[in-house]
Amino acid sequence: CGRTDQQPPERRVDFPVSVVLPAGGTGERTGLQTPKQFCLFMGRPLISYTIQAVERVLWIQNIVVVVAKEHMDLMTDIIQQFRHRKVRAVPGGSTRHRSICNGVLALGEQEEEKERLLSADRPKVVIIHDAVRPFVEEDFLYKIAMAAKEQGAAGAIRPLVSTVIATTSEGYLDHSLERAKYRASEMPQGFTYDVIYQAYQRCTESDFEVGTECLHLALQYCGTNAKLIEGPPTLWKVTYKRDLAAAESIIKETLSRSACVITGGSEQAVPLADAIQKAAGALDMALDVIPNLMGDNCRYLLKEYNFIQVSVNRSCLSEVKSILKDLEAANQALLHPLVIILVHLSCPDELSISRAMPELAAFMDVASAANLRNILLYGIQVHQSKDTERWERSVLRVAEITSALIRERSPALVGQLLQA
Amino acid sequence: CGRTDQQPPERRVDFPVSVVLPAGGTGERTGLQTPKQFCLFMGRPLISYTIQAVERVLWIQNIVVVVAKEHMDLMTDIIQQFRHRKVRAVPGGSTRHRSICNGVLALGEQEEEKERLLSADRPKVVIIHDAVRPFVEEDFLYKIAMAAKEQGAAGAIRPLVSTVIATTSEGYLDHSLERAKYRASEMPQGFTYDVIYQAYQRCTESDFEVGTECLHLALQYCGTNAKLIEGPPTLWKVTYKRDLAAAESIIKETLSRSACVITGGSEQAVPLADAIQKAAGALDMALDVIPNLMGDNCRYLLKEYNFIQVSVNRSCLSEVKSILKDLEAANQALLHPLVIILVHLSCPDELSISRAMPELAAFMDVASAANLRNILLYGIQVHQSKDTERWERSVLRVAEITSALIRERSPALVGQLLQA
Ligand SMILES: [Mg+2]
Ligand SMILES: [Mg+2]
Known part of the structure; x- marks a missing residue:
């Protein structure tokens, strides 16, 4: 009997793709002690579900999970316990951008080592995805990978659920934005290795400290206009305590x-x-x-x-x-x-x-x-x-x-x- | 034995407050046949939980639920079956603003009738709240009511979960907004009766057709700058199918x-x-x-x-x-x-x-x-x-x-x- 468990149909991707999963969050918004990515769902941490969603995709070669230094041992245990393949953990930096950058650099190193052995290429495309979005599907990863290869950068968007408003410094309404012109920027995002690598080489300390949006760096430092692709509602990010219940319910329903x-x-x-x-x-x-x-x-x-x-x-x-x-x-x-x-x-x-x-x-x-x-x-x-x-x-x-x-x-x- | 079930401590509100609950949504985003507000949670529709959250507040006098014409009978049955007090249903209009406006006008009528009998005042403050935000607490309704009385208008805000980006007409990234300057506008919102009544009297057909933000009308037509108050995460709006699971989980946990x-x-x-x-x-x-x-x-x-x-x-x-x-x-x-x-x-x-x-x-x-x-x-x-x-x-x-x-x-x- 061959393993047929939930393998989605294979798609043709004739270039190497790797994934960086930033997982350094502290989970303060859930109001829980444990960071969200390590919260257990029927005995298994959320991050393992996200890794599973990515590793089952045949055309993805490598996965780098970036975690806070104090979670390196835990992460290594998780990879071992749930027998994840093509995954390794690297320590993160003090901000989100520093962590993602560490992940991208780790892909380069990994590939250089391999190069000596197998003369394989660096990944052509790097997909960045949140550790706390476990329900991403192959179909959408494929769209992001293809658009990133073609345009240099691509990102998931979703319609805004609430009206976005600008506030005055005194806490009053300044103006409200016209909802139709704006979107929420979500994950996954994809970049050619060159674009994301250059963006991080060229960006400032201030970008590293306060920025969060990789698409913005690609635009500002590489002149790359990201292709935006509307994703399904399942891309949502496990953020609040209520999201843990929602995620558990989705996992249980699937089973x-x-x-x-x-x-x-x-x-x-x-x-x-x-x-x-x-x-x-x-x-x-x-x-x-x-x-x-x-x-x-x-x-x-x-x-x-x-x-x-x-x-x-x-x-x-x-x-x-x-x-x-x-x-x-x-x-x-x-x-x-x-x-x-x-x-x-x-x-x-x-x-x-x-x-x-x-x-x-x-x-x-x-x-x-x-x-x-x-x-x-x-x-x-x-x-x-x-x-x-x-x-x-x-x-x-x-x-x-x-x-x-x-x-x-x-x-x-x-x-x-x-x-x- | 007196009824002590979940009555929060009473607060002093020395002016009449009424609530309008727009409940005309079609629920398309949940991917379900039944509109969200009528989805059952342990045998009871969501709207009944929201009504319960509002009617238990002693200083709220009247509640008007605005529903699509075809749901008037259903809504009347729900009010009867779950013995809701101080609530009546009125038919909505073709858009969100028309529905809310109907609710506000219905409050005026109701009070005029009463006036003949009891010489009571119109509500001084009208709180508008979504039928699909069942976890609002008295404490926050109180803050909104007091700020509305003082400033003319007040609204709940939440930090943005995702970066908001502007898109080009071709579907590319135009620019990303600086997250710190913007907020998500949520419900409840509060207005003095005069401000919300005048705003709807003065606004245009186009506002009625395409607008959604009441705070915007108050600003544009009454010059009222709304006070913005950060609300708790429990204010969130039941929007997607996953939110149904999250809501059920919160209700069950409370019990x-x-x-x-x-x-x-x-x-x-x-x-x-x-x-x-x-x-x-x-x-x-x-x-x-x-x-x-x-x-x-x-x-x-x-x-x-x-x-x-x-x-x-x-x-x-x-x-x-x-x-x-x-x-x-x-x-x-x-x-x-x-x-x-x-x-x-x-x-x-x-x-x-x-x-x-x-x-x-x-x-x-x-x-x-x-x-x-x-x-x-x-x-x-x-x-x-x-x-x-x-x-x-x-x-x-x-x-x-x-x-x-x-x-x-x-x-x-x-x-x-x-x-x-
Ligand atoms: Mg981002
Ligand atoms: Mg609104």
């Missing part, structure tokens, strides 16, 4: 769109699996029903974050353990918590799993162990019924509980056996 | 800061209640332990959103039913879903509630019925243990599960009996 239902080849499980599939569809979750994860179906191990094991009238802890083993082998839980839900269909006369306490304790133990490896295991028990209305209500509840568990990904509820 | 633990006067329940209190404190949730909701403690019915009933070695469905009855009498679930968690401590040798299926079915039935009345009922079972380490782990799990249930407020999980 919750689909699931894979495994019947274990049991003929009795198939009708239940199909019914759950239908009910989940009405809740905007797309389910694929498969007998097992073998053969061609092992691709689900590499692209799916949620698994539902259906079992009828028997314990299936062994099946669950087998999925756990497969998922660990595929190393899928490294970047996101995975969810496994065991749906157990019991006959009314059967000694149910909930009453068989040793079985329940074993399930809880397996779940606790899996939780340590970033896999969230839950159980749902549904009772067979010949009353159609009652049965349909039960199936709907299975779907609702499944959807809630997958969307919320709550570690506090692992090992629970819920009743549908 | 999840505290809970009330009821021991039912049982001596055995008190140590467990105290242990849960301590563990929850470490999870940033403040618990008050009380024997019941009678006498002085009935105040919790009016200020608390979360209740934890602790019971030892016996069914306590009757206690839960009694809390349900009290909460319904206090009508607290009208604006927010309330949570009740039954924590059942059982001896190892006891026939536990989870194995006594009829009891569990009865619990599920009570929970389903409560859910229809916006009260979320969950159960947690914890087993007595003489092994200290094991017991402490169990108590910690009770606190973790409690915290997760209260924070997530998931209707899909009501009636479940979870194992700690």
